[in-house]
Amino acid sequence: MDDSEEDQRLPHHREPKEFIPLDKLSELGILSWRLNADDWENDENLKKIREARGYSYMDICDVCPEKLPNYEAKIKNFFEEHLHTDEEIRYCLEGSGYFDVRDQNDKWIRIAVKKGGMIVLPAGMYHRFTLDTDNYIKVSLTFSLFPLWVLVFLTV
Ligand SMILES: CSCCC(=O)/C(O)=C/O
Ligand SMILES: [Fe+2]
Numbered sequence: 001m002d003d004s005e006e007d008q009r010l011p012h013h014r015e016p017k018e019f020i021p022l023d024k025l026s027e028l029g030i031l032s033w034r035l036n037a038d039d040w041e042n043d044e045n046l047k048k049i050r051e052a053r054g055y056s057y058m059d060i061c062d063v064c065p066e067k068l069p070n071y072e073a074k075i076k077n078f079f080e081e082h083l084h085t086d087e088e089i090r091y092c093l094e095g096s097g098y099f100d101v102r103d104q105n106d107k108w109i110r111i112a113v114k115k116g117g118m119i120v121l122p123a124g125m126y127h128r129f130t131l132d133t134d135n136y137i138k139v140s141l142t143f144s145l146f147p148l149w150v151l152v153f154l155t156v
Contacts, residue, residue, distance in 0.1 A: 001100065001108040008079055008130045012110055020109060028101060029122035030111075037093045037116040040140070046091070049118070050142070055089060058142040063097070063131060078129040086144065088121040095137035101127045113137075 001012040022032060036043050049055070065071040090099070096114040101121065103109050112132070113119055121127050131137060 001110045007133075009133045009135070011112075011132070024103075025101075025109075025111065028103065028109075029125065030101065031120040032111075033118045034116050035091070035118055037091070040091070040093060046118075053120075054144045055142045056144060058140045060093070060138065060140050063095075063137045063139070064135070075131070081126050081128050083124050083126050084121075085123055087123050088125075088127065089118075089142040091118040091140040091142065092116065093138045093140060095131075096134055097129060097131045097137040099127055099129050101125060 002014050004012065006012070025032065033045070033049060035046050040046055062068060063071075063075075068074055090113070092113045092115055094115055096112065099111045099113060099119060099121065100108050101111065111119065
């Protein structure tokens with residue numbers, strides 16, 4: 001990413017643009033798949049991933065003012081660098097957004113996630129999330145065990 005203070009929703013490409021191969025993300029412990037979001041409830045590939053990795057629970061979240069309680073506060077929190085004690089498993093069902101993670105030199109890497117993209121950030125990895133200029137994403141939040149924080153996340 002660049003170092004500009006411009007709107008967080010902009011791409012923030014370096015000049016000239018630098019693209020990072022997916023295997024560089026794998027070196028950081030990040031997993032990703034491209035799946036069929038149009039038929040995610042019957043997608044055998046998603047089922048195989050969930051069974052292989054023990055992903056038992058999922059919730060759907062529309063990140064938009066009309067459906068996400070305390071939208072502005074949540075959008076701000078998402079972009080505050082943070083970590084989770086569990087993996088962060090997010091599957092983009094509609095829309096798009098950016099997950100930012102730090103590389104081995106502590107520089108931000110911006111990961112664009114679009115419909116059909118599933119990403120797993122390892123437990124304990126510092127990251128942040130922002131919508132892009134299209135201002136909408138619908139994600140499934142997946143969990144190995146049902147974390148109580150999700151009740152807080154989805155209800156306050
Ligand atoms: C679009 S995923 C919702 C944000 C979230 O759950 C998180 O932890 C971002 O880092
Ligand atoms: Fe997170």
